[in-house]
Amino acid sequence: xxxxxxxKALNKLIEINNDRIEGYEKASNxxxxxxxxxxxxxxxxxxxxxxxxxxxEVLLLGGKPEEGTTTSGKFFxxxxxxxxxxxxxxxxxxxxxxxxxxxxxxETYEEVLEDDLQYLSADxxxxxxxxxDLLTRDHDYxxxxxxxxxxx
Numbered sequence: 780x781x782x783x784x785x786x787k788a789l790n791k792l793i794e795i796n797n798d799r800i801e802g803y804e805k806a807s808n809x810x811x812x813x814x815x816x817x818x819x820x821x822x823x824x825x826x827x828x829x830x831x832x833x834x835x836e837v838l839l840l841g842g843k844p845e846e847g848t849t850t851s852g853k854f855f856x857x858x859x860x861x862x863x864x865x866x867x868x869x870x871x872x873x874x875x876x877x878x879x880x881x882x883x884x885x886e887t888y889e890e891v892l893e894d895d896l897q898y899l900s901a902d903x904x905x906x907x908x909x910x911x912d913l914l915t916r917d918h919d920y921x922x923x924x925x926x927x928x929x930x931x
Contacts, residue, residue: 781898786842788895792907793833793845795887796826799914801848802880809873818924819877822917829910836903871928878925881918888914 803823807816834844888911896904 782840784898786837786840788891788898789833789837790845792891793830795884796830797848799826799884806873806877825913832906874925874928878921881921884914885918
């Protein structure tokens with residue numbers, strides 16, 4: 780196992796979860812709808828739990844856990860500001876932005892599972908696969924809510 784490459788892969792997932800946390804905080808601030816605020820808080824909590832497990836692994840490997848967000852995540856949150864301003868905090872536009880963010884999170888997990896598996900222990904692989912499954916369910920749920928708004 781290449782420890783440095785394992786740390787880099789785990790930090791990539793920490794970073795995308797940081798994006799997700801900040802993205803859902805932003806989305807929660809962009810809506811006045813209680814059901815969406817509740818949903819966004821739950822999604823942020825999922826990423827906080829994922830991050831806690833990922834940080835623990837990085838520390839066990841002797842690494843420094845990532846504290847920031849991705850450049851694309853910063854761009855995404857700025858785009859949410861623009862969309863919210865233009866759309867007047869429209870439910871469909873907010874869900875559409877969230878679905879875009881969920882695509883990025885899901886893709887990052889898939890990249891790590893495809894490209895970095897050889898650097899990870901069996902336990903880390905299982906943890907990442909389980910987290911991917913959680914985020915995929917969240918992704919699909921956000922997409923279904925967005926699609927409902929489109930058909931209204």
